[in-house]
Each structure stands twice: as C-alpha cells, then as structure tokens.
Amino acid sequence: xxxxxxxxxxxxxxxxxxxxxxxxxxxxxxxxxxxxxxxxxxxxxxxxxxxxxxxxxxxxxxxxxxxxxxxxxxxxxxxxxxx
Amino acid sequence: xxxxxxxxxxxxxxxxxxxxxxxxxxxxxxxxxxxxxxxxxxxxxxxxxxxxxxxxxxxxxxxxxxxxxxxxxxxxxxxxxxx
Amino acid sequence: xxxxxxxxxxxxxxxxxxxxxxxxxxxxxxxxxxxxxxxxxxxxxxxxxxxxxxxxxxxxxxxxxxxxxxxxxxxxxxxxxxxxxxxxxxxxxxxxxxxxxxxxxxxxxxxxxxxxxxxxxxxxxxxxxxxxxxxxxxxxxxxxxxxxxxxxx
Amino acid sequence: xxxxxxxxxxxxxxxxxxxxxxxxxxxxxxxxxxxxxxxxxxxxxxxxxxxxxxxxxxxxxxxxxxxxxxxxxxxxxxxxxxxxxxxxxxxxxxxxxxxxxxxxxxxxxxxxxxxxxxxxxxxxxxxxxxxxxxxxxxxxxxxxxxxxxxxxx
Numbered sequence: 001x002x003x004x005x006x007x008x009x010x011x012x013x014x015x016x017x018x019x020x021x022x023x024x025x026x027x028x029x030x031x032x033x034x035x036x037x038x039x040x041x042x043x044x045x046x047x048x049x050x051x052x053x054x055x056x057x058x059x060x061x062x063x064x065x066x067x068x069x070x071x072x073x074x075x076x077x078x079x080x081x082x083x
Numbered sequence: 084x085x086x087x088x089x090x091x092x093x094x095x096x097x098x099x100x101x102x103x104x105x106x107x108x109x110x111x112x113x114x115x116x117x118x119x120x121x122x123x124x125x126x127x128x129x130x131x132x133x134x135x136x137x138x139x140x141x142x143x144x145x146x147x148x149x150x151x152x153x154x155x156x157x158x159x160x161x162x163x164x165x166x
Numbered sequence: 167x168x169x170x171x172x173x174x175x176x177x178x179x180x181x182x183x184x185x186x187x188x189x190x191x192x193x194x195x196x197x198x199x200x201x202x203x204x205x206x207x208x209x210x211x212x213x214x215x216x217x218x219x220x221x222x223x224x225x226x227x228x229x230x231x232x233x234x235x236x237x238x239x240x241x242x243x244x245x246x247x248x249x250x251x252x253x254x255x256x257x258x259x260x261x262x263x264x265x266x267x268x269x270x271x272x273x274x275x276x277x278x279x280x281x282x283x284x285x286x287x288x289x290x291x292x293x294x295x296x297x298x299x300x301x302x303x304x305x306x307x308x309x310x311x312x313x314x315x316x317x318x319x
Numbered sequence: 320x321x322x323x324x325x326x327x328x329x330x331x332x333x334x335x336x337x338x339x340x341x342x343x344x345x346x347x348x349x350x351x352x353x354x355x356x357x358x359x360x361x362x363x364x365x366x367x368x369x370x371x372x373x374x375x376x377x378x379x380x381x382x383x384x385x386x387x388x389x390x391x392x393x394x395x396x397x398x399x400x401x402x403x404x405x406x407x408x409x410x411x412x413x414x415x416x417x418x419x420x421x422x423x424x425x426x427x428x429x430x431x432x433x434x435x436x437x438x439x440x441x442x443x444x445x446x447x448x449x450x451x452x453x454x455x456x457x458x459x460x461x462x463x464x465x466x467x468x469x470x471x472x
Binding site for chain 1: 199218226257258281284302
C-alpha cells in the first residue's frame with residue numbers, strides 16, 4: 001500500500017500531508033491513481049490533474065503514464081519555489 | 084610652486100612619488116608642463132606623454148590643454164585598476 | 167557543498183568560513199535571499215517553507231552540478247532553509263568561488279535562477295490577512311530562460 | 320557606504336553587519352575580490368595597492384552613485400583596501416541590497432566592472448621574480464562595455 005505525499009497548496013487541498021492509499025483494482029499508472037483519488041474527492045482530483053503538478057515515485061520524477069504499482073511513495077508537487 | 088604626484092609605474096619612472104616643481108616661464112597648460120618635464124628627463128617625458136595617462140589638478144580630472152598655472156597639485160595617473 | 171537545514175544561519179559567517187585559508191581563488195560571488203516584510207507588520211509576518219527530505223537535496227545537487235559543469239569554479243556553496251522564518255532572516259545563501267569574477271558572478275546568478283524555479287520548496291507567506299502560497303512568477307521563468315535550453319536531469 | 324582602508328577586513332563579517340536588522344530587503348548580492356597566489360609561492364607573493372587619498376574615495380563614490388541611479392537599490396557597500404596584501408586576503412567587497420535579486424546581482428556586477436577599470440588604484444604584484452605593475456586587461460574593458468555608453472562624471 002503506497003504512501004501518498006502532498007506538498008504546498010496540494011497539502012491544503014488534500015487536507016493532509018500524507019496518507020496510505022490502497023490502490024484500487026485496475027490502477028496501474030500515475031494517471032490512473034489521480035483518477036482514483038478524483039473519484040474519492042473531486043476537488044483534490046482537479047488540483048492533482050493540473051499539468052503544472054509534478055509527480056515523483058520513490059523520490060524520482062515520473063511521467064503520468066509511468067507504472068506505479070511497485071512504488072512505495074508517490075509525491076504530488078505543485079510548482080516549486082526555492083530561493 | 085605646484086606639487087607633482089606620480090602613481091603606479093609613473094612613480095617608478097619618476098624615481099619618486101612626488102616633488103615640488105617650479106614652473107618654467109612659458110608653461111601654461113598641462114601639456115606645457117609635460118614638455119618641461121621631458122626636457123629634464125626624456126624617459127619620464129615619454130611615459131607622461133602616453134595618451135593612457137590621465138591627469139588631475141587639485142584632485143579633478145583635467146585635459147592636457149587645461150591651464151595649470153593656479154594648480155597646487157598635479158597628478159599623473161597611468162591606467163587604473165581597482166577590485 | 168549543500169546544506170538544507172531548519173536552523174537560522176548567518177550568511178556572512180558562512181561566507182568567511184567558506185573562504186578561510188583559500189589562496190587559490192580571486193573571486194567570490196555570493197547571493198543571500200532574505201525574508202522581506204511585505205506586510206509592514208513584522209510581528210505577525212512569517213514565511214514557511216515546506217521541503218521534501220532527500221528529494222530536495224538531490225535536486226539542489228543537480229543545480230550545483232550544472233553550474234560546476236558550465237563554469238570553471240573552484241567551489242560552490244548552497245545553504246537553504248526550510249521551516250518557519252521571520253522577516254530579516256536568511257532563506258538561502260549561494261556562493262561561487264573562481265579565479266576570475268565573471269564565472270563567479272554568472273554561476274551564482276545561474277544557481278539562484280534555478281533554485282527559484284526548480285528547487286523542491288513550497289513557500290507560504292503568513293500576514294495579518296492569512297496565508298498565501300507563493301509560486302514562481304513569469305519573471306522567474308524568464309530569468310531561468312536566459313541560460314538557454316538546459317536539462318537539469 | 321564607501322570605505323577605503325589599509326587594514327584587513329573579513330568580507331563575511333562586513334556582510335552580516337550590513338544586513339543586520341534589515342527587514343525591507345529580499346536580496347543581497349556580494350562580491351569579494353581576494354589576492355590569488357599566482358606564483359605558487361605564497362610566502363613571497365604579495366600585492367601592493369597604491370591609491371590617491373581623497374581622489375580615490377571621490378571616484379568610487381561616482382561609481383556607487385551610478386549604480387544607485389541605475390537600479391532600485393536599498394543600499395550599497397564598497398570596501399576597498401590599499402597597501403600591502405598577502406594571498407588569501409580580501410582586496411575589495413561590494414554589496415548591493417534590493418527587494419529582488421536581478422537589480423542586486425546587476426548592480427554588484429556593474430560596480431565591480433567599473434572599479435576594475437575606473438577606480439584610482441595601481442597594483443603591483445611581487446613574486447619570486449620581482450615586481451610587476453598590473454593594468455586592466457582588454458577583458459576588463461569589454462566587461463565594462465557591457466553596460467553601454469555611460470559617463471561616470
């Protein structure tokens with residue numbers, strides 16, 4: 001069961017910084033995962049679906065069509081701003 | 084009797100950092116002064132005559148055709164290099 | 167060298183420590199980013215930076231490596247804070263050491279532009295009116311674009 | 320603020336003092352020029368800077384004023400040494416404080432370019448082989464030309 005991690009305004013949208021999430025049957029890619037989360041919470045789904053949101057699986061940037069069934073940690077990151 | 088001040092490699096060329104110099108009759112401009120110094124010391128004259136050498140009278144930059152008969156201090160400055 | 171830390175730091179003390187004992191450099195360019203009091207009410211204003219431990223350090227290392235590849239630098243330092251900060255406190259320090267000033271300046275400028283848009287931090291500004299998330303401005307993206315097409319990864 | 324002095328100084332300590340208590344700035348760009356050991360023999364190497372008291376300060380003030388006119392800066396600091404210096408010692412420190420990083424970087428860069436060619440100092444390098452006067456290189460003149468036609472006086 002992967003851990004989902006939310007940063008910045010996505011943390012506010014999710015109402016939490018992280019959660020354990022049981023992947024529903026049929027979820028294979030990151031895009032599938034976003035769809036599953038949207039089914040649970042439509043507003044969060046819209047926020048996670050924005051193209052400016054980047055995803056990382058086990059601390060490596062991934063595309064939305066990447067397979068995440070073996071990932072232990074999936075991060076959702078809005079535009080970054082350091083400095 | 085104005086004080087002449089030499090900086091950088093001109094100090095080496097003049098063999099001193101400064102001197103009091105009695106303006107010979109007929110010396111009116113900075114260019115005249117350089118000519119008078121060249122008459123005393125040809126090598127120094129060539130060094131002071133280089134276009135890259137800038138002159139200041141009483142700590143204000145002057146052109147070579149400026150009148151220096153009332154100046155108390157005349158500085159000869161090779162290319163500057165701070166920083 | 168990279169440090170990502172919660173503790174406040176003194177940019178000048180870090181700069182002096184980084185320069186100490188070096189006789190091989192001629193130029194040290196540094197940049198310090200500080201929390202600016204945007205609200206006119208320093209007593210309530212604060213900035214909170216979220217980061218992603220492990221990932222944040224790795225992404226900053228990519229920025230540092232890009233600079234080291236692109237310019238002839240003797241050393242580089244990036245210190246970046248996370249957590250809660252008050253107006254006047256330093257958020258980030260970048261230092262580039264080189265033999266000459268142009269590579270030092272350009273590398274420090276480059277590292278800051280990339281940190282601004284590519285370093286995994288998320289900034290929340292708190293003022294009398296509440297919280298606000300800060301995201302890179304178009305100006306920040308334009309600044310980064312000055313360095314040309316350039317892949318971090 | 321301008322200081323022309325013979326005594327050594329710590330660039331970082333000066334930077335910290337200059338930043339202290341300011342909550343109105345967001346960006347501090349600094350540049351430190353240090354004596355580089357060109358000879359590989361630090362024990363004999365030294366740099367001697369001649370200056371013209373009064374005139375030197377006034378010319379540096381013109382450079383500082385040009386930067387203050389050209390960019391929106393909260394404050395600027397230029398510390399420049401004269402006299403004899405050893406490898407590793409700081410010769411010059413320039414700091415530009417601004418709300419945002421671009422004006423801070425550009426102003427620090429600009430002030431250094433102008434100091435390099437227009438500040439009344441004359442530099443003599445002493446190594447095992449004797450003395451050598453250092454004058455601005457073509458590169459220094461090209462660097463200054465980046466800022467466009469610009470009269471100091």
